[in-house]
């Protein structure tokens with residue numbers, strides 16, 4: 001397997017590391033196909049895009065026509081020998097308006113054409129950040145469309161692999177309620193995998209255990225810390241602003257938030273106001289209703305059952321320890 005190179009910071013690339021189980025799952029999908037589209041969700045920056053891009057390479061090596069598309073960032077990688085299809089992607093991506101929706105739609109159109117006009121039989125579609133790009137209302141129908149291609153294809157095929165990735169906590173319930181997709185969470189990197197990444201990044205000023213304690217294995221938070229020269233305070237302040245942890249939000253929920261900092265599982269308690277839970281999910285601060293830590297539910301390895309050091313409860317977890325720190329800071333300051 002050729003390992004892809006990933007941008008870690010401007011000027012520094014790292015090789016794709018770890019995620020062995022997650023990559024094995026790709027090979028299994030390739031052999032059996034996905035019976036339903038797989039919708040992968042997980043903390044921002046945990047490594048979904050990187051995993052999808054590495055998956056694209058693996059699937060290509062296994063003889064699939066592969067379409068990786070990220071409508072939000074107008075990014076795509078296409079592996080097919082049909083020039084006409086490649087040109088379509090180039091054309092659509094360079095259009096002036098409506099690119100996001102057009103790119104998302106193009107993927108499903110192209111699968112139809114590949115099956116009918118070009119008689120291709122092994123096709124992988126990997127769609128990244130699509131719900132943010134096309135809007136929540138369309139998200140459900142998009143997934144249904146992918147399901148349609150798998151269940152009622154316009155021509156016969158050997159295997160179709162359809163995977164969609166999202167960081168948007170709310171989409172999970174919108175999609176999940178229909179049984180049109182298989183929802184699979186992905187977590188931050190395991191301690192061992194993260195240590196491997198740590199060894200590839202030059203001159204970390206902080207020890208591995210400090211970085212683990214701050215990031216909980218989230219590679220993007222790691223790269224943010226690197227970029228600000230380990231100024232932890234700056235990253236926290238930025239998060240407070242980005243997540244709009246305003247005095248009114250904080251004062252409204254103070255006692256609950258104080259409790260959740262100690263143990264996020266208090267948010268699982270039935271007495272917790274649903275409104276607070278929804279806001280924390282929408283702000284992408286916590287992941288709610290975590291699956292049992294049985295491998296079969298997860299892409300790659302699940303987190304520990306409970307790991308309060310890094311904000312992981314049994315049912316609810318802070319996306320990363322720094323997300324928790326941001327809330328703590330806002331509580332102290334207002």
Ligand SMILES: Nc1ncnc2c1ncn2[C@@H]1O[C@H](COP(=O)(O)OP(=O)(O)O)[C@@H](O)[C@H]1O
Nearest residue numbers: 007008016017044045046047048049050219220
């Ligand atoms: N398996 C990996 N090996 C090495 N670096 C990784 C890996 N996964 C993620 N990263 C690093 O973390 C950054 C953020 O990951 P990304 O895949 O964009 O997260 P997500 O899509 O979940 O938001 C990447 O740009 C890369 O630098």
Ligand SMILES: [Mg+2]
Nearest residue numbers: 048049128129
């Ligand atoms: Mg991503």
